[in-house]
Amino acid sequence: MSRNSIALRLSGLFTLVALLVFLLIGGALYQQVDKGLGLLPEAELDARYSVLESALTRFGNPEHWAKIHNKLKLLSEEDKRIRFWVVSSDPAYEYGDPDQRLRRFAQGPVGMRDLTLPEYRHPLKVLVSQLPAKEQRPPLRFLIAIDTEAVYETQHQLLIALISLAIIGVLLASALGYWVARIGLKPLIRLSEEAQRLAPPRLSGRLQLSSLPPELTQFANSFNSTLERVEQAYSRLESFNADVAHELRSPLTNLIGQTQVALTRGRSAEHYFEVLQSNLEELERLRSIINDMLFLASADQGSKATKLTSTSLAGEVATTLDYLDFILEDAQVKVEVSGDALVRIEIAHLRRALINLLSNAVQHTRPGQVIRVEIDAREGQVAIAVSNPGQAISSEHLPRLFERFYRVDASRSNSGANHGLGLAIVKAIALMHGGDVFVRSDKGINTFGLYLPA
Ligand SMILES: Nc1ncnc2c1ncn2[C@@H]1O[C@H](COP(=O)(O)OP(=O)(O)O)[C@@H](O)[C@H]1O
Numbered sequence: 001m002s003r004n005s006i007a008l009r010l011s012g013l014f015t016l017v018a019l020l021v022f023l024l025i026g027g028a029l030y031q032q033v034d035k036g037l038g039l040l041p042e043a044e045l046d047a048r049y050s051v052l053e054s055a056l057t058r059f060g061n062p063e064h065w066a067k068i069h070n071k072l073k074l075l076s077e078e079d080k081r082i083r084f085w086v087v088s089s090d091p092a093y094e095y096g097d098p099d100q101r102l103r104r105f106a107q108g109p110v111g112m113r114d115l116t117l118p119e120y121r122h123p124l125k126v127l128v129s130q131l132p133a134k135e136q137r138p139p140l141r142f143l144i145a146i147d148t149e150a151v152y153e154t155q156h157q158l159l160i161a162l163i164s165l166a167i168i169g170v171l172l173a174s175a176l177g178y179w180v181a182r183i184g185l186k187p188l189i190r191l192s193e194e195a196q197r198l199a200p201p202r203l204s205g206r207l208q209l210s211s212l213p214p215e216l217t218q219f220a221n222s223f224n225s226t227l228e229r230v231e232q233a234y235s236r237l238e239s240f241n242a243d244v245a246h247e248l249r250s251p252l253t254n255l256i257g258q259t260q261v262a263l264t265r266g267r268s269a270e271h272y273f274e275v276l277q278s279n280l281e282e283l284e285r286l287r288s289i290i291n292d293m294l295f296l297a298s299a300d301q302g303s304k305a306t307k308l309t310s311t312s313l314a315g316e317v318a319t320t321l322d323y324l325d326f327i328l329e330d331a332q333v334k335v336e337v338s339g340d341a342l343v344r345i346e347i348a349h350l351r352r353a354l355i356n357l358l359s360n361a362v363q364h365t366r367p368g369q370v371i372r373v374e375i376d377a378r379e380g381q382v383a384i385a386v387s388n389p390g391q392a393i394s395s396e397h398l399p400r401l402f403e404r405f406y407r408v409d410a411s412r413s414n415s416g417a418n419h420g421l422g423l424a425i426v427k428a429i430a431l432m433h434g435g436d437v438f439v440r441s442d443k444g445i446n447t448f449g450l451y452l453p454a
């Protein structure tokens, strides 16, 4: 569709509206005028008759009637539209050469009637009146007729004038409508031009709201907030790439460095063994980073937990603690578990989340302290909270801890299994089960956990 299609559509609608208005007004006007025009001939006949009436009824002998005949002749010569007939049993009083047909017509009812004659294109309007006998004169019928041609002519002209006015009006309305719509749509065109300029990497710009009409500000607002989210996602993606590269670089640097040193001169078998051992650790670290990233990538693509099994959460926590037995012993921390609930989850995922939460807790707990795992079922959801005593985490970090590679203490970044993806994976697992994560830091206790639907 072209950019003008709204303008065209609007002008089409204007045209329709104009057509409707013209039809209504034109139709009403035509009917009103038509009614008025129809009354004109009758009014004229009435007027003519009332002028003649007294003379017609007063005179009762042939001499006087000759005067009346002269008068009628004069009148019909003056105005060609008018004709008179007098029909009587005495030919001395008759006027206008009434033929058989006219005589029959004259004997019909008195009053206003229509008469069709071959020499006229339209019926004549005729006022038929009865004059009673007077002196020597017998009763007679007096007819005044008027040709309605002029009325029909006027009607016809009116119709043509109305139709041509309507056509011109409609054409004008559609042209003006198009022009008005173009002007009205200018802000929209400006807006789309402005939006066109906002593309990566220039995502920081926003649509200017001040110059917009109110109908568009809502649209521009939602566009701006979409842009905001896109910009955030875009910059997260950019920093994610940088983080990934950074995370992968240190194990690789270690691998290369150790291998190069080992190769500088001949070494003993034990030395090679040690180097390989250390290389293996670095390689395992690389593998675990890549595994975590692959897991997050598949979660990003919307993969959901499928192999759901009903499981006791406390049972799963116990199994995970067995698995972490050595680590717990090394760190000299104890774990206390309270509560239980049945949940439908994918067990491998749940264990992975628990391992991440518990190993974080172990890392942040000093020897001799106690980690608490609380399972709490209420209102359709189950909360598993892992709490450990530790330094308060400031509130600016809290909402970001579940982001990929986000760490409070960046200097820890290169230590062993910590590569900053643990909590991101916990969150991905919670979301895969339709749940969510939470974190609290309160009175020297830091709590990380997840909600699962019960
Ligand atoms: N139990 C905890 N106590 C205090 N801080 C924690 C705890 N668990 C996680 N954190 C903070 O959250 C960050 C992210 O955790 P995580 O995603 O598991 O990454 P990593 O453990 O690899 O650093 C950690 O670097 C740490 O700053």
Ligand SMILES: [Mg+2]
Residues within 6 Å of the ligand: 356, 359, 360, 418, 420, 422, 423
């Ligand atoms: Mg961790």
